Amino acid sequence: VQLQASGGGLVQAGGSLRLSCAASGRTFMNYVMGWFRQAPGKEREFVTAILWSGSRTYYADSVKGRFTISRDNAKNTVYLQMNNLEPEDTAVYYCAAGTLRIGVPSSPYDYDYWGQGTLVTVSS
Numbered sequence: 795v796q797l798q799a800s801g802g803g804l805v806q807a808g809g810s811l812r813l814s815c816a817a818s819g820r821t822f823m824n825y826v827m828g829w830f831r832q833a834p835g836k837e838r839e840f841v842t843a844i845l846w847s848g849s850r851t852y853y854a855d856s857v858k859g860r861f862t863i864s865r866d867n868a869k870n871t872v873y874l875q876m877n878n879l880e881p882e883d884t885a886v887y888y889c890a891a892g893t894l895r896i897g898v899p900s901s902p903y904d905y906d907y908w909g910q911g912t913l914v915t916v917s918s
């Protein structure tokens with residue numbers, strides 16, 4: 795299984811970025827796809843997740859109303875649209891895939907596969 799994250803970069807506060815996560819190597823129909831982020835000196839934290847086979851989505855409170863997760867089944871790709879970015883959003887963003895479990899998939903332990911990360915830097 796390979797997860798290839800891309801789309802990071804430098805943006806000013808208030809700007810937007812779209813991250814992509816291209817998935818390959820297996821069928822992901824019974825999987826949940828998530829985005830996490832890790833800022834320097836901090837633990838990896840949950841950002842958002844989406845069920846590959848449905849429309850159910852989950853968001854951290856800190857990004858609700860600003861970030862949107864979506865997927866394109868035909869392209870095996872998950873997207874993270876980030877709007878109204880804040881300096882506090884600066885981090886390495888990781889995409890991840892995990893089998894469906896009970897409850898909100900907000901723990902890194904809910905995921906079996908990880909991408910390499912893409913750096914998002916938001917300047918003030």
